[in-house]
Amino acid sequence: MSASLGGKPLPLSHGAKMKARKQDGFVRVKKSDLEKLTTEVMQLREFLPRVLNRDLIEMLHKARTAQTMKEHRAQDQEKLRQDCLHLQSRLDAVQTECQKEREEKLLLREQLWQSGAELQQQADFCSALGSAACSLLWSCSAGEDTVTRWLADGKLQTFLSVAAQTLESFVRSLDEEAKSQTEDHNSQEHQFVLALAGTITNVAAVTCGRDFLSTSAHILLDTLMKLLELMKPGVFPKLKVLMLMALYNVSISVQGLKCISENSGLLPLIWTLLDDGDWEVCLHSLRLLQSVLLEEEAPLLLGPALLDPELQARVSRLTSGVQPSLSLAARQTLEDLQALQQGRG
Numbered sequence: 001m002s003a004s005l006g007g008k009p010l011p012l013s014h015g016a017k018m019k020a021r022k023q024d025g026f027v028r029v030k031k032s033d034l035e036k037l038t039t040e041v042m043q044l045r046e047f048l049p050r051v052l053n054r055d056l057i058e059m060l061h062k063a064r065t066a067q068t069m070k071e072h073r074a075q076d077q078e079k080l081r082q083d084c085l086h087l088q089s090r091l092d093a094v095q096t097e098c099q100k101e102r103e104e105k106l107l108l109r110e111q112l113w114q115s116g117a118e119l120q121q122q123a124d125f126c127s128a129l130g131s132a133a134c135s136l137l138w139s140c141s142a143g144e145d146t147v148t149r150w151l152a153d154g155k156l157q158t159f160l161s162v163a164a165q166t167l168e169s170f171v172r173s174l175d176e177e178a179k180s181q182t183e184d185h186n187s188q189e190h191q192f193v194l195a196l197a198g199t200i201t202n203v204a205a206v207t208c209g210r211d212f213l214s215t216s217a218h219i220l221l222d223t224l225m226k227l228l229e230l231m232k233p234g235v236f237p238k239l240k241v242l243m244l245m246a247l248y249n250v251s252i253s254v255q256g257l258k259c260i261s262e263n264s265g266l267l268p269l270i271w272t273l274l275d276d277g278d279w280e281v282c283l284h285s286l287r288l289l290q291s292v293l294l295e296e297e298a299p300l301l302l303g304p305a306l307l308d309p310e311l312q313a314r315v316s317r318l319t320s321g322v323q324p325s326l327s328l329a330a331r332q333t334l335e336d337l338q339a340l341q342q343g344r345g
Contacts (some may be wrong), residue, residue, distance in 0.1 A: 009105035075293035097215060120212035127188035134195030141202035147209045156203070157216060163196045164223045167243075171227045174235065190236070200224075204256075214256035221250060229269050237278035244273070251291040261295050265313075267302050268285045274314045286318065286329040293336045312337050 096131075140146045169192045200220070204223035213221065219319045224243045224304070231240060250256035260266060273285040305311070315337065318330035 004242040009172070056084055073093050081291045102291055119238050123159075124188070127192060131188045131191040131195065134192055134199065138195040138202065143200045143227060144206045144208075145205050149204040150203075151208055151212060156212065160200065160203075160213075160217050160220050163200060163219045165195055166196060167227055169222055171230055174231070190239075194239060194242065197246065201242050201246040201249060204246045207253075210250050210256055213250050218259060219267055221247065221256075222259060225263055225265055227262075228273065229265060233272075233276045234278060237276070237281050240273070240276070240281045241284050242279075244281070244288055248284060248288045248291055253289065257295050257298070261302065262290055266292065267305050271311060271314065274318065279321060279326050282318055283323070283326045286315065286326070286333045288338060289315075290333050291327070293333075293340060307337075307341050312341075 141150075147156075150159075157252060170189070178230050204213055228240060228243055247260060251260050270285050273281055276282060276285070283340050293306075312334060315330050315334045319334060321327045321330065
């Protein structure tokens with residue numbers, strides 16, 4: 001920089017000006033401006049330490065930290081917004097799928113209802129068909145020749161097995177508190193099981209039939225006694241009577257009587273049935289007991305319970321019954337029990 005100390009600066013030629021601009025980037029500044037700049041610099045040097053104190057530096061640091069956090073928050077918000085959009089997209093897809101499944105569920109429910117209605121119709125038809133077929137079978141089994149032909153065909157064992165399973169399934173599914181005999185007496189299902197039990201009774205009424213039951217159908221006989229034990233007093237007396245008649249018919253055979261007497265639950269069953277309340281059930285229970293008493297080994301098979309005074313007391317109460325046949329059977333059974341007791345004495 002070229003300038004005189006006492007007066008105006010000397011003018012430079014054009015070439016000199018160009019040369020001055022090219023040398024180290026010097027520029028010309030007025031003296032007053034330089035002094036003013038110098039003053040300002042001095043003032044800044046004097047006042048800057050007063051302004052830039054620790055509190056201001058901390059404030060600036062906090063401001064920079066806040067700015068950084070703001071940027072991070074903005075980034076987090078952007079990420080959350082993207083996540084929200086993604087979740088919203090998934091929610092829309094799930095709602096669409098849920099709606100589709102709801103519609104499918106309604107369709108399946110409608111199909112299930114239709115299938116249930118059709119199944120009920122088929123069940124009613126099968127019950128009606130089974131009831132009619134077994135009723136015819138019950139009637140046919142009354143002839144001795146029919147039972148003989150059944151035994152010759154070799155199909156009776158299969159029928160008895162199916163009949164035992166059907167009777168057991170029916171008895172175990174009874175809702176005895178919700179149903180009454182009047183409501184079920186004429187139902188197809190009730191007629192069906194009655195026909196099955198009646199057919200078994202007719203088979204046992206024929207000599208060859210009871211011999212077959214005594215030797216090859218022990219499971220059936222045990223099932224009949226078990227079902228009689230399961231049925232509550234006063235429930236389906238007709239079915240009880242048919243099963244008792246079947247057991248009585250089997251007991252006519254010596255082998256059948258021995259087979260029945262060997263069942264330890266026979267005597268407790270008869271005790272229970274004597275208090276059933278239905279006079280026909282009591283009557284056929286007495287007849288079965290009379291048949292058992294004919295077995296010479298009955299006291300050995302049934303034990304001292306056969307001579308229990310309580311059994312005689314129950315039979316004695318039936319002697320005063322309204323039904324003449326029941327009273328007569330009770331008196332005869334009581335005499336047999338007394339005779340057995342005297343013989344044991």
